[in-house]
Amino acid sequence: MKIFTKFIILSVIFSIVLISGCVNNDQKANESAYTNTSSSVEKVEIIHFHWTNQCNSCIAVGALAEKTVNTYFSDELESGKITFAHINAEFPINKDQVSKYGVNSASLWIGAYDENGFHKEMNANVWYKINNETDYMNYLKGIIEKRLVGDFS
Numbered sequence: 001m002k003i004f005t006k007f008i009i010l011s012v013i014f015s016i017v018l019i020s021g022c023v024n025n026d027q028k029a030n031e032s033a034y035t036n037t038s039s040s041v042e043k044v045e046i047i048h049f050h051w052t053n054q055c056n057s058c059i060a061v062g063a064l065a066e067k068t069v070n071t072y073f074s075d076e077l078e079s080g081k082i083t084f085a086h087i088n089a090e091f092p093i094n095k096d097q098v099s100k101y102g103v104n105s106a107s108l109w110i111g112a113y114d115e116n117g118f119h120k121e122m123n124a125n126v127w128y129k130i131n132n133e134t135d136y137m138n139y140l141k142g143i144i145e146k147r148l149v150g151d152f153s
Helices: 002-020 056-072 074-079 092-101 125-129 133-148
Strands: 041-050 082-088 107-114 117-122
Touching: 041 056, 041 092, 041 133, 056 074, 056 082, 056 107, 056 125, 056 133, 074 082, 082 092, 092 107, 092 117, 107 133, 125 133
Parallel strands: 041 082
Antiparallel strands: 041 107, 107 117
């Protein structure tokens, strides 16, 4: 019974340490989502926001997003229609981007600009796909393709 109790305690401590690297409790949550529009998109930004100390899952979200964009959207990257960045949300130099997106945790955000303005979306679904690179990349590719044509559903 002592071994089981130690296992539970260690599991709880490990979970707390893991989660503490992925969440910034100093900022209020900002729930933002795309709204439907049939407009022409001028530019799409894909941004992996992270903290200085990243857990393995945080690193995977960013690495797979970058690989997806580089693999499937190289022409759009070269033309500037798509941009990709890893941004450390703790650095003061990045505070404008953090504020613009309403970042409060390690996350992947997609921002699109069209004639109606700026639309932002935090994509939480990528976290569930980090253990399957093909699934992750196909999923994110589909999302980016929709945003490029103005489909914000």
